Amino acid sequence: MTEKYRPNLHFSPCAGWMNDPNGLIRVDGVWHLFFQHDPNSISHGPMHWGHASSTDLVHWAEQPVALHPTELGTCYSGSAVEAADGEIKLFYTAHSHTPEGEDHQVQCLVHADRSLRSYAVEPANPVVANPGLVVFRDPKVIWHEPTGRWVMLIAEGQSIGFYGSTDLKSWTYLSSFGDGHGRHGCGPWECPDLVPLTAPNGDTVWVLLVGLNTGSYAPGSGTQYFLGQFDGMAFGNANLPETELWLDYGRDYYAAQTFFERGGTDKPTVMAWASNWLYARQTPTEAFRGIMSLPRELRLVESPDGLRVAAHAPLAARQAFGATDRRGTGRFDHIVTLTVGEELTITLFGEDQPHFIVRRTTIRRGALRTMRAAVPGMDQFAHDYAVDFAWPERGALDITVFIDRGLVELGAADGLVWITNLFFPADPEAEARVDSMKR
Template identity: 40%
Template sequence: MSFENTLVQGAPSRPEFHFTPPNGWMNDPNGLVFFEGEYHLFYQYYPAAMVWGPMHWGHAVSTDLVHWTHLDAALLPDDDGMCFSGSAIVDSSDCCGLFGGKPGLIAFYTAHRVLSDAPNDYVQEQCIAYSSDKGRSWQKYAGNPVIAPPGFRDFRDPKVVWHEQSQHWIMALACGQSIRFYRSTNLLDWTLASEFGAGQGRHTTGPWECPDLFELPVEGGEGSRWVLVVGVGASEDNWGSFTQYFVGDFDGVHFHNENAAPEVLLMDESRDFYAVQSWSDVADGRRLAIAWMNNWLYANQIPENGWRGNMSVVRELALVATDAGIRLRQDFAREFGGQAAQAQKSLPASVSLSAGQDYRDEGAQGPGYGRTSLTLSPCAAVALYLQQYAWPDLELSLEAGALSLSHRREGQSGDERFERYFAHDFSVAAGNAPRIELEWFSDHGSLEVLVNGGLISLTSLCFSPGGGQAPVIAVTEGQAVIESLTWSLFDGAEQDDNQSVA
């Protein structure tokens, strides 16, 4: 079997279980909020072209996180500038005074105003818009901006949360290479509280972006912790844009990182999981998040077919106590487990394989979900084929008791920048035991893999023909035991994603 992944020329098929815009360009998810039975998904949107341009807030709603209905764009550029990334909340007690005593929705966004044709000559300020009709129409606040420009350029992506202990609304803002925290009691008047970032985590030549802030209980530990998620903007001195997170305490003023300042915790070890945002006000208390599946090094060059860009599958986030410390764990949202399938199969009993042997099922191709548990002998190596039989999507190896997981990607599209940056080849440490668990979701143009209960995430665009198949597990060295294997191939018949309101 060849270990060569070559992008097939031609337009990609629209994903069946990953959100895409109806047309044009899409990047960051924005304004994720649950209100009166609906999940709202806003996103950075430019309907007039296949590349980034004057930013709108696209808008869709769902009752199950799988089937989405497109609505009219919620926020449009105007004389104050483009509508950059941000967040949304339910003002249930009308503390802002804009809803006549009733609950309403408030969106926080960055107005990005270009001042001249000179590069980097722009100003960014924080604004709000509000809706009294379940998000169907939006009014920009007459008193904008609610936070004026502070005197430096990169000042954007407001994430607003309620901090119960201090009885204040908190806004986390990306400010160059740091995150600033602001406080308010009425959502309109904001005061700078503190700044976090100097010497913390990973810094590149790209700016910090798209912060998120939330509290979660610790599974297998005591109490709860606060999580600060930060996107790190693309720079050519690394693998492009990526997402890191910090675990610690937030007292309503300061965020305290409980890990060593230089330690870097990544939400995803691959190349296409960026601008992560979580939903506010979810009724059942879950922390649900979604990411833009792309990378700024090649985002404007990926194949398109009337639209460009898609989101990840919605994830459920949790904190767990591990030997290395408290870490984020991710699961695919439980709503994705009930889709109609062409084939639902499982391995009836464990299977032992030696070098040169493989387990396969000639199943139909299409989007699919699967999971497996493998045990490797010392010095064993295994190749997994989840998208196409022509090349492995993942390779596992066990040496000196340490597991590693490798992924290689190549691509040919005729675009020099795409072919220079889309290709990658990397390995990830996956533990010090011979057993590994994998869970994956494949679709047209993408593959998402969760490792060892979701402690490791690998999210990749994979522009290959097919987009899902019955898995093939091949042992290339030593021996391996497939302890369990289940998979479902979805026909997408019930998927009305990308349906528009007439």
């Protein structure tokens, strides 16, 4: 422990800056987390790829820096896959500037061994040249079994481009999605991902994740998703274009990415950067800056609002938080029964003012209000807003709160509602209790 606000059971780098998770992949039973990293400062400087590994998604060992800037530019976000021959391939955006000072972004390939300790840059880089876009980044590569080829998603301004390949080197443009769909802010869409999930009726539904920077549900950056079909060429939205769906309603859940697992999985595991671009450069830490969320396993459920993505922390994470004796870190589980108009307050860190208020607004609806006080030196950090949700038909609302020295992840309604928020309490080692009170 080297910092007042360094978490115990969430990953943070030993030193330097961290933002987006990159290249998430599971190889030979080991989970690998790469991430946007400046090892030499706690600012967003020249981007490298940091690297950490874990066997349980809870306890992480930081590894040497994996990718360094080259003559093509610094190493922006990307992904990792395991090819049929067992070779590991990393894809990232090389970022540089034109002579006129404008951003220039191209997609690059790196070959890695199975231990992910040795890396060789593809001589033919870039494997996808820039077609003339200012925003052209964050390649996410997936395997599409029905068409027998690889598909790359690339953030292209406020839309997502799809590209196809059979050899991971030669890529052909397929289609784009985004115009007129979901939420659009003043900034770009970023960090796309695409995973198939099985609906309760047995159908396969594709989930498209998109980072929105800025203008999300909560002030600042956030992660929205779309449900639909993907035929290997194009994504089709199953909902009305104006439908907005959110993977997390908090201020600090961005650039969510799933782990690639050869052969696929029925429970894709996702992680996100637990911060917000409105104030990420202002957080009061000294040796490091940046924390990752807990992993969450995704599934599809039929909710009163329709088909939705729900998420749960893996069993290992739940057990680790439930059994830890580390100060400022723990898990609290609640079953809430309220009549219409009743409220329950959740107050953390021994403070006087509540951080969350749950209210049953009607027989079928509830509201989860989240409040956060201002912190000196952090512009736009304070907030007070509410999330409307469907009250469980059985009448009782489940709430789980993960607390780790200021980082709070609250899940409710069987994983349909998540709120991830950073706090900077006066004493993160004080008893992190939950005070509940109906009124």
